[in-house]
Amino acid sequence: DVVMTQSPLSxxxxxGQPASISCRSSQSLVYSDGNTYLNWFxxxxxxxxxRLIYKLSNRDSGVPDRFxxxxxGTYFTLKISRVxxxxxxxxxCMQGTHWPQVTxxxxxxxxxx
Amino acid sequence: xxQLVESGxxxxxxxxxxRLSCAASGFTFSSYWMNWVRQAxxxxxxxxxxxxxxxxxxxxxDSVKGRFTISRDNPKNSLYLQMSxxxxxxxxxxxxxxxxxxxxxxxxxxxxxxxxx
Numbered sequence: 001d002v003v004m005t006q007s008p009l010s011x012x013x014x015x016g017q018p019a020s021i022s023c024r025s026s027q028s029l030v031y032s033d034g035n036t037y038l039n040w041f042x043x044x045x046x047x048x049x050x051r052l053i054y055k056l057s058n059r060d061s062g063v064p065d066r067f068x069x070x071x072x073g074t075y076f077t078l079k080i081s082r083v084x085x086x087x088x089x090x091x092x093c094m095q096g097t098h099w100p101q102v103t104x105x106x107x108x109x110x111x112x113x
Numbered sequence: 114x115x116q117l118v119e120s121g122x123x124x125x126x127x128x129x130x131x132r133l134s135c136a137a138s139g140f141t142f143s144s145y146w147m148n149w150v151r152q153a154x155x156x157x158x159x160x161x162x163x164x165x166x167x168x169x170x171x172x173x174x175d176s177v178k179g180r181f182t183i184s185r186d187n188p189k190n191s192l193y194l195q196m197s198x199x200x201x202x203x204x205x206x207x208x209x210x211x212x213x214x215x216x217x218x219x220x221x222x223x224x225x226x227x228x229x230x
Contacts, residue, residue, distance in 0.1 A: 039216030041158070048220040049150075049158060060217075092158055096214030100172040102148075102160040105157060108215055 002027050006091075011093050012113045019080040021036035021108045028073050030097070037096035040069055040078045043107075044089040052091075053078065088112060105111035115139040116220045117209045122224030129199050129228070134143030135192040140195060143167070143187040146213040147179045149194045151205035152223075161207070162194065177203075 003026040013019045030048040040053040053069035066081040115134040149161040162183035164174045180198045210217030
């Protein structure tokens with residue numbers, strides 16, 4: 001199974017400041033079609049997860065452009081250019097390259113300082 | 114509007130069975146892979162099972178193989194998870210989610226399954 005490892009697990013951030021979350025995979029996430037099926041989700045307290053980024057760097061509809069995804073191979077990053085209050089919650093990376101064996105990272109809890 | 118509404122959760126004793134349902138609307142259900150993803154209290158997300166559009170492929174995480182079975186009824190726009198031989202560690206919120214390798218773009222609100230004596 002592909003293991004996804006996120007860091008940090010806890011991320012206190014001041015409003016208006018940038019934030020960055022890392023995600024490493026135990027195997028390459030480059031698929032034979034050339035795509036990298038690395039996706040990012042956000043879960044606010046008491047809510048269902050919401051997909052933010054799919055296939056490495058594609059923002060979902062309605063996701064602010066302060067969110068961006070990048071990376072290659074086995075190392076990936078989610079960046080928030082300026083953190084807002086609504087960004088609190090837990091962020092998960094998820095690999096779909098080795099579909100149907102999907103795996104998630106442990107989650108990174110973002111809180112406001 | 115895409116909607117996924119789970120039902121069937123509840124309290125069950127260890128070794129018991131439960132059947133979860135997910136009613137889908139607002140999209141062509143038969144065109145999508147569908148998934149069950151769970152989240153134990155205070156823990157992260159864990160993929161449980163997935164099923165192909167026509168039901169011809171089913172995959173389950175190792176920890177539930179032989180105990181859980183995913184299925185679907187396309188004319189009824191419904192997804193199911195039959196759970197048997199339930200264990201305390203199966204306690205979680207179970208989400209129905211649409212999508213494949215690019216991750217699930219729509220999720221239900223979840224249904225809580227509690228396995229306890």
